[in-house]
Structures are given as structure tokens and as C-alpha cells.
Amino acid sequence: MHKITDIIARETSDSRGRPTVSVTVHADEHEGTFDVPSGASTGSLEACELRDSDGRVSRAIDNVNTLIKREIAGMDVHDQSQIDAKIIALDGTVNKSKLGGNATIGVSIAVAKAAAKAEGMEPFEYLRQLADIKPSRKTPYLYLNYINGGKHAKSPIAFQEHMLVPDTNSVTEALEMAEVLEKALYEIVAKKYGAETAAEVGDEGGYVLPEGTYETPFELSAQAIHDSGYDGKCFIAADVAASSFFSEGAYVMQGERYSADDLREIYLSLIKKFSILSIEDPFFEESFEDFAKLQKQTDVRIVGDDLTVTNKAMLTRAIGTCSVRAIIIKPNQIGTLSETLDTMHEARSRDVDCIVSHRSGETNDDFIADLAFAFGCFGLKTGSLRKPERVIKYKRLEKISSLAE
Ligand code: 2PG
Ligand code: MG
Numbered sequence: 001m002h003k004i005t006d007i008i009a010r011e012t013s014d015s016r017g018r019p020t021v022s023v024t025v026h027a028d029e030h031e032g033t034f035d036v037p038s039g040a041s042t043g044s045l046e047a048c049e050l051r052d053s054d055g056r057v058s059r060a061i062d063n064v065n066t067l068i069k070r071e072i073a074g075m076d077v078h079d080q081s082q083i084d085a086k087i088i089a090l091d092g093t094v095n096k097s098k099l100g101g102n103a104t105i106g107v108s109i110a111v112a113k114a115a116a117k118a119e120g121m122e123p124f125e126y127l128r129q130l131a132d133i134k135p136s137r138k139t140p141y142l143y144l145n146y147i148n149g150g151k152h153a154k155s156p157i158a159f160q161e162h163m164l165v166p167d168t169n170s171v172t173e174a175l176e177m178a179e180v181l182e183k184a185l186y187e188i189v190a191k192k193y194g195a196e197t198a199a200e201v202g203d204e205g206g207y208v209l210p211e212g213t214y215e216t217p218f219e220l221s222a223q224a225i226h227d228s229g230y231d232g233k234c235f236i237a238a239d240v241a242a243s244s245f246f247s248e249g250a251y252v253m254q255g256e257r258y259s260a261d262d263l264r265e266i267y268l269s270l271i272k273k274f275s276i277l278s279i280e281d282p283f284f285e286e287s288f289e290d291f292a293k294l295q296k297q298t299d300v301r302i303v304g305d306d307l308t309v310t311n312k313a314m315l316t317r318a319i320g321t322c323s324v325r326a327i328i329i330k331p332n333q334i335g336t337l338s339e340t341l342d343t344m345h346e347a348r349s350r351d352v353d354c355i356v357s358h359r360s361g362e363t364n365d366d367f368i369a370d371l372a373f374a375f376g377c378f379g380l381k382t383g384s385l386r387k388p389e390r391v392i393k394y395k396r397l398e399k400i401s402s403l404a405e
Contacts (some may be wrong), residue, residue, distance in 0.1 A: 001076045001078070002027040002028045002030060002076065002077045002078070002114075002115070002118040003007050003027060003028065003074055003075070003076060003077070004025060004026070004027050004072055004073050004075050004076075004077050004083075004111070004114075005026045005027060005028060005066070005105060006026040006069075006073070007020065007024070007025050007026070007064060007065070007068065007069040007072070007073065007110075008022075008023070008024045008025065008026075008063040008064075008065065009021055009023045009060070009064035009065050009103070009106060009107075010022050010061065011056065011057060011058070011061060012035055012363065014037060014038050014361035014362060014363055015203070015361055015362045015363070015387065015389045016038075016203065016360075016361045017203070018038060018055060018361055019055065019056045019057050020035065020036050020038055020057060020102065020130070020361070020363060021033045021035075021036045021038070021057050021060050021061055021064070021102045021103060021106045022034070022036070022106070022363075023036075023064055023103075023106035023107050023110040023115075024105065024110060025077065025110040025111050025114040026113045026114065026160060027077035027115065027117075027118050029032045030077075030113050030114050030118040031117065032109075032111065032112065032113025032116065033077055033110055033113065033114070033116030033365075034105070034106050034110040034113060034116055034365055034402075035106075035169075035363035035364065035365040036102045036105055036106045036111035036363065037331060037332060037358060037361055037362045037363055037365070038102070038359055038360075038361035039330070039331075039332075039333075039359040039360055039361065040148060040151045040152060040203065040359075040360045040361065041151045041152070041241045041243070041244045041306070041360070042241070042306070043285050043305065043306035043307070043308075043309040043333065043343070044285065044306075045095070045285075045309045045314065045331045045338035046095070046101070046309045046332075046334075047095050047096040047101025047104070047105070047332065047333060047334055047335035048093075048095045048096055048100060048101050048253055049100065049101055049102045049133040049332075050063070050097070050099070050100025050101070050102055050103060054401060056103060060098065060099075060100035060102045060103040061103070062108060063098075063100055063103045064107055067090060067099065068087060068090065068099065068103065068104070068107050070085070071086050071090050072086055072087065072107070073075040073199070073261070074109075077111055077114050077115045077118060078115050078119075080108075080111060080112055080115065080130055080337060080338055081130075081338045083107075083108070083111055084108055084336040084337060084338035084339065085338070087099070087104050087108065087336060088104075088336060088339075091104065091335075093336075093391075095335075096335040097278040098226070099378055101163060101332055101333075101334075101335035101354070102332065104335040104336055105308045105331050105332045105334075105337075106337050107118060107201050108331075108335070108337040108338070109331060109367055110339050111337075112126065112127070112130070112174060113367065116288040116320075117160055121370075122370065122400060122403070123367060123370040123372075123374075124370035124373045124374040124400050124404075125374075127341075127374035127375070128370060128374050128375075130310050130337075130338075130341060131341040131344070131345055131375070132345070133344050133345050133348050133354075133375040133376075134290060134348040134349065134376075134378055135206065135348075135375060135376020135377075136348070136353045136354065136377060136378040137169070137175070137376055137378055139140070139169055139170070139171055139373065139374060139376075139397070140173075140356070140372045140373065140376075140377045140378060140379050140380040140393060140397070140399045141165050141167075141277070141378060141379040141380070142165065142166060142171070142174045142175070142178065142379070142380060142397075143163045143164075143165055143206045143237055143355065143379045143380065143381035144163055144164045144165070144178050144181075144383070144384055144385065145161045145162070145163045145205065145206050145231075145239075145381070145383050145384055146162060146163065146164050146181070146205075146221065146224075146361075147161075147162035147206045147208075147209065147217040147220065147221065148160070148161065148162075148202025148203060148204055148205075148206035148207070148208055149161070149162070149202075149208075149209070150240075150241050150244050150245070151216070151241065151360075152202050152203040152204055152206075152360050153202035153203065153206070153208040154208065155202070155209050155210065156209075156210075156211060156212070156254055157209050157214065157216065157217060158214055158237070158240075158245045158251075158253040158254070159214055159217065159238055159240045160239050160240065160241035160244065161204065161206070161238060161239035161241070161280075161393065162217040162218065162221055162236065162237075162238055163205070163236065163237040163238065163239070163381065164178065164181050164221060164224070164225070164233040164234055164235075164236065165234065165236070165237050165277050165379070166178065166181075166233065166234050167232075167233050167234060167235060168232070168233070171394070171397050171398040171401045171402075172398055172402070175354045175385070175398060176247075177228070177230060177233070177386075178394075179192065179385065180228045180230075180353045181224050181225065181228050181234065182384065182385060182386070183219065183228075184223075184224040184225075184227040184228045185207060185221070185224040186198050186207075187227070188224055188227070189207045189209070189220065189221050190218050190362065191221075193209065193210055193211075197209070197210055197309060199386065201311075201386055202291065202361040203361070204360055204384060204387065204388070204390065205280065205383045205384030205385070205386035205387035205390050206241050206384050206386075208384070210237065213254070213402045214266065215270070216398050218236060218238075218270055218274050219274070221236045221274075222236065222268070222274055222275075223298070225275075227276070232275075234275075235275050235277035236274050236275060236276050236277070237276065237277045237278045237280070238270075238276070238278075238279050238280065239280035239281060239303075239305065239381075240279060240281050240282050240283075241261070241280070241305075241306065242281055242282055242283050242284055242304050243281065243284050243285045246283075246284040250274060251263050251284075260283055260287060260290040263282065263290075264284065264293060264294050264297070266281075267279055267282055267294060267298075268294075268297060268298065269297055271300050273295060276327060277300065277301065277302060277303055277378075278301035278302070278303050278355075278400075279294075279300060279301075279303065280302075280303035280304075280305050280328060280355075281303070281304070281305045281306050281307060282294055282302060284305050285306035286305045286307075287307075288307070288317065288318060288321040288323045289321065289323075291304070291307060291318070291321070291323035291324060291393050292321050292322045292323045295310035295323060295324065295325060296322070301324075301325040301353060301378075302323065302324050302325055302326070303324060303325075303326040303327060303328060303355060304318050304323065304324040304326075304327045305326065305327070305328035305330075305387035307323065307324070308324070309328050309329070309330075309333045309334065310327075310329055310333040310334040310340055311330065311334055311339075311343065312329070312338075312339070312342050312343045312346050313334070315327055315340040315343055315346055315347055316346065319350050319352060319361060324352060325352060325353065326352060326355055326378060326379075327343075327347055327352055327353075327354060327355070328336065328356075328357045328381070328395075329343065329344055329354045329355065329356045329357065329371070330356075330357050330358075330359060330398050331371070332359065340371075344375060344377075345365075348375075353377070353378035353379075354372075354375070354377045354378055354379075355378055355379035355380070355381050355388050356368050356371050356372035356377050356379070356380050356381070357379065357380075357382070358381065358382040358383060358390065358393065362382075362383070362389040362390065363389060365376075365387050366392050366393050366395075366396035368393060369382075369384065369393045369394070369397040369400065370394035370396070370400060372397065373397055373400050373401060380393070380394075380397055382394060385398070
């Protein structure tokens with residue numbers, strides 16, 4: 001047993017330079033720290049990110065340093081589910097709006113990291129003691145986001161993320177392929193739009209196209225795969241984040257209005273043309289039926305993110321309506337590690353795949369790599385190799401996957 005002896009929250013910055021919460025939990029001589037990320041295209045049912053009127057996070061920090069600390073100090077750091085239950089009860093709201101999801105997830109994951117240290121374990125090994133979740137793969141697919149649009153870039157491209165997914169079980173090989181693909185894409189973008197455009201970097205490290213239609217990023221991605229000599233060895237995946245361009249009953253792309261049926265036709269034609277592994281949030285976050293209609297017409301994984309917000313109740317609804325074959329897992333969407341693991345467990349017991357994901361405002365924390373690896377998740381989605389806070393997570397995955405061999 002190792003008692004929680006202290007909890008200290010302080011302010012740090014995320015990759016967009018915005019203030020965020022960092023929490024350190026001390027358990028006797030051991031400690032664990034988690035730096036909390038922050039989204040831009042957030043689902044409306046996500047755990048609340050508590051911010052002051054000026055964008056700082058001082059109230060969330062105070063809540064950790066006073067209310068939460070008072071509640072859980074002295075508890076055994078290994079009692080993850082009891083600690084999380086105390087935090088949930090102390091908050092008492094449906095979306096962590098009293099304490100702030102950014103406060104609660106900070107503490108919850110820092111507790112797990114401190115507990116792992118106390119056990120002399122790597123976080124991924126310790127996580128396996130907390131939950132028994134059916135694996136999808138030995139190592140997750142790398143979802144490398146190489147063309148940014150939507151809310152993540154100043155670009156007319158409506159879809160938020162266009163990802164390259166090397167088809168290999170080896171993380172090292174996937175990262176080597178990613179470097180080759182990145183160079184190929186750089187050449188293509190520089191030739192088409194100029195070197196200045198090719199030097200630009202979106203929130204998640206992708207290229208930012210100054211013009212083009214929804215199809216352009218898929219064409220450029222397929223070209224990069226071809227030029228790299230990886231035809232048949234690399235998939236394309238998309239996160240449409242369709243809520244971000246849904247307005248007054250229609251999807252608005254470059255001034256044109258599209259119905260859900262129009263959009264479904266677009267996806268089906270993209271699936272025919274390109275080697276697509278999955279499509280995330282293809283419709284507005286409340287459109288369970290539109291998700292289901294599309295999923296019914298394709299074997300490609302339709303993925304819930306804003307639709308399901310790492311929330312077991314929303315996942316259960318999505319499973320009931322046959323809306324998805326995979327879900328995005330973002331611990332800060334739900335606000336505690338135990339609830340995250342519960343949602344993952346439920347997903348896998350219903351044969352829905354889990355793709356663990358970063359946020360567009362990230363920190364240098366690499367915990368999500370351990371989470372994805374621990375449970376043999378289908379994917380780890382954490383941007384491109386053009387931004388350090390994303391590279392750190394892929395590198396961590398590479399390291400732990402070789403440790404475990
Ligand atoms: C998403 C995420 C991460 P954000 O929509 O999947 O890529 O973006 O963190 O802005 O919600
Ligand atoms: Mg998403």
C-alpha cells in the first residue's frame with residue numbers, strides 16, 4: 001500500500017500555447033504527473049473543460065489543490081476505481097462541470113502513473129492490472145494525420161483530418177514508412193502550391209492546403225503512397241468532424257450546402273476510389289441514424305468521436321443503432337481513467353474497435369501510447385511526425401512495443 005501524500009496542480013502550456021493543467025500526485029516517495037490536453041472540435045457532451053473568463057485554468061487548478069486533494073489524500077494510490085468514484089461523487093454533475101474535466105482527468109491519470117511507479121511497472125503494464133480488455137491487434141495502427149483542415153487549419157478543406165495508416169504490425173516499420181510518406185507528400189505539396197505552403201503546419205502537424213475540394217487531400221495522399229512505393233501497403237483514414245461544418249440542417253463546404261444523403265454518396269465514392277480504413281464522425285454528432293445508414297453500406301469502419309465522447313452510455317446507444325464499428329478514446333472527454341477503461345471494455349465486449357487519440361492542443365505527455373498499447377487497441381491517432389508533442393507519443397509506442405517483445 002502507498003498512500004497519496006500530496007497532490008499539486010500547476011499551470012503549463014499546450015501545443016497551441018494555451019494554458020492547461022499539470023497534476024503531480026505523490027505517493028510516499030513515488031510520483032506521477034499528467035499534463036492535460038485540450039480539444040478544438042469538441043463534442044457537446046464531452047466533460048467540461050473549466051476555464052476562467054480570460055482562458056486561464058486557475059479554477060481547475062484550485063479545485064485540484066483544495067477540494068480533490070482533501071477528498072483523496074491518504075487513500076491507497078492503487079485504489080484507482082475508488083479514487084475515481086470519490087472524484088465523480090465530489091463533482092456530482094453529469095459532465096464534471098463543477099470540478100472541471102481538466103482537473104479530474106489530471107488527477108486520475110497522475111494517480112495511475114504514480115501507482116505504476118510504486119509498483120516498479122511501466123504504465124502499460126500497470127494499466128493491464130486495472131482492466132481486462134479484449135485486444136484488436138498486437139500493436140495499434142498508427143493514424144498519422146498529414147493533411148489538416150476544418151478547425152485545425154486555416155484552409156478551405158472542410159474535412160478535419162486526412163491520415164496515412166501504414167499497414168504493418170511493426171511500429172518501427174510504420175514510423176520508417178511515415179518518414180518516406182512525409183517526404184513524398186512534401187514534394188507533392190511544394191510542387192502544387194509552393195515551398196511556403198509546404199512549410200506550413202496545422203495544429204496536428206499536417207500540411208495546410210490553400211485550395212482544393214474535399215477530394216484533393218485523398219488524391220494527394222494516394223499520390224504520396226504511390227510515389228513512396230507503398231501501393232497496397234498503406235491505408236488512408238479520415239476524421240471528417242462533420243459537426244464543425246454542420247449549420248441549419250445542412251453540411252456547408254466552400255459555400256455549397258450538402259444533405260446527409262449527399263455526404264453519404266461522397267463517402268461511398270471516396271471508399272470506391274481510395275484504400276480507406278476508417279471514417280470518423282462523418283455526420284453531425286446527433287445523427288446516429290445517418291452514421292448507421294453509412295455503416296450499413298460499407299465494411300469500412302465508421303468511427304464515433306463527437307458522437308460517443310468516450311462515454312459508455314453514448315457508446316451503448318451507438319451500438320444499439322449499429323452506428324459505428326469503432327470509437328475514439330480520449331480520456332479527457334470523459335474525465336476519469338476508470339470511466340475511460342469502462343467504455344473501452346464495453347466497446348471490446350461488443351466487438352467495437354478502440355482508437356486511442358490525442359487532442360489538437362497537446363502536451364508532451366505520452367500516456368496515451370501506453371493506453372493504446374496496453375489493451376491492443378486498433379489504432380493510436382496522434383498527428384504527424386512534424387510536431388514534437390506528437391512524435392513523443394509515437395516514439396513511446398515504439399519503445400514499449402519493443403520492450404514487450
Ligand atoms: C478529433 C481531435 C483530435 P480535437 O476530433 O479527433 O484529432 O480533435 O482535439 O480538436 O477535438
Ligand atoms: Mg475526431
